Amino acid sequence: MGDLCPSVGVVRFMCLSQSVSFTAGAFLVVGGGFALTKAWQINKRYLPVALMPLFAGLQQFMEGGVWWGVNTGDPGTTLWGAMGFIFFTWFMWPFWIPVASYVLEPSGSSRKPWMLAMSVAGLAFGLALYVPHLLNPDWVEVSVNRDSLAYEGTMILDYLMPRELTYVIYLFLIIAPPAISTYLHMRWFALTIVAVVVVDILFLRYAYISFFCLLAGLGTLHLIYIIMRNKCARECPMLFA
DSSP: OGGGSOSSHHHHHHOOOHHHHHHHHHHHHHHHHHHHHHHHHHOGGGHHHHHHHHHHHHHHHHHHHHHHHHHHTOHHHHHHHHHHHHIIIIIIHHHHHHHHHHHHSOTTOTTHHHHHHHHHHHHHHHHHHHHHHHHOGGGEEEEEETTEEEEEEOOGGGGTSOHHHHHHHHHHHHHHHHHTOSSHHHHHHHHHHHHHHHHHHHHOGGGHHHHHHHHHHHHTHHHHHHHHTTHHHHHOHHHHO
16 A cells, blocks of 8 residues: 555655554653653652653554554454544543643642633543444544545534534643643643644645644653653742642
């Protein structure tokens, strides 16, 4: 299927495979493990943030399972991997990113109630997106487009609103919490997600969910840097004490 891959250099590099997914997964899991160890040592309020690279790595392992099923013609493995992949995509991220931002935010911050509200909204939103797929696995559709995995299918919210609005709500829930953080480097992380979205929309729409999760997963390396350098304490030691 190599001839299906575009000739543009950067897009060719981004064409995915089972080995790319497993390699990215291992890289992120190891990095997340280091971040968790460091977070435990310096300040446990970092822990939810430190879990994000680990989750991103597990998500890539799930996508590796999807590739395994596709390459071997095993629909059961494909479905199992896809359900694990979209668990993180649709449920975990719109819930966990607001939670992690809330826990990290200083006590007494006027931004915490907003983050808490977005955490509750993210939980409800994520459940609405994911649970129907557990009940209706035939809604999960996986195809190979230009040597990359494309995840399509029905969403329960399609019956209530245009799919584009679902995506807007989703992006708001994963970008807004770090964007309003007290900490400068968390706000920079929000810009990292924005950059991923822009690249995904402009160049990678043919398999946008798969590419978004890979690039956003690699974007969590920014969080490892924040924790390893204890950036939040450096920015505002009084609030982070």
